[in-house]
Amino acid sequence: MSGIYVHIPFCKSRCKYCDFFSTTHLEKQTQYTEAVLSEWSDRRKELMRGIQTIYIGGGTPSCLDLNELERLFIIINKLNSEETALAVSSPYISTYSSPSQ
Numbered sequence: 001m002s003g004i005y006v007h008i009p010f011c012k013s014r015c016k017y018c019d020f021f022s023t024t025h026l027e028k029q030t031q032y033t034e035a036v037l038s039e040w041s042d043r044r045k046e047l048m049r050g051i052q053t054i055y056i057g058g059g060t061p062s063c064l065d066l067n068e069l070e071r072l073f074i075i076i077n078k079l080n081s082e083e084t085a086l087a088v089s090s091p092y093i094s095t096y097s098s099p100s101q
Contacts, residue, residue, distance in 0.1 A: 003053030
């Protein structure tokens with residue numbers, strides 16, 4: 001099974017113990033989303049060959065503005081051709097946030 005990891009680096013505050021790249025500059029969300037969408041467009045064939053899982057992590061993915069998150073999911077859907085469409089029969093969504101978030 002192959003998958004895509006999408007790193008959403010935004011956090012309301014920086015946790016001292018966190019080693020992942022993150023930023024508290026929430027105003028950069030649109031710019032970041034544009035960069036992710038541009039890369040996906042450039043790598044369309046490579047990314048969508050047999051993808052069965054899309055994992056969104058970070059940072060704190062729930063800090064991403066809902067409009068930006070929606071844009072990501074719309075493009076994921078558009079990037080899928082009929083041959084490689086993600087079959088979503090029983091989607092599983094899990095969230096985690098550190099106590100300080």
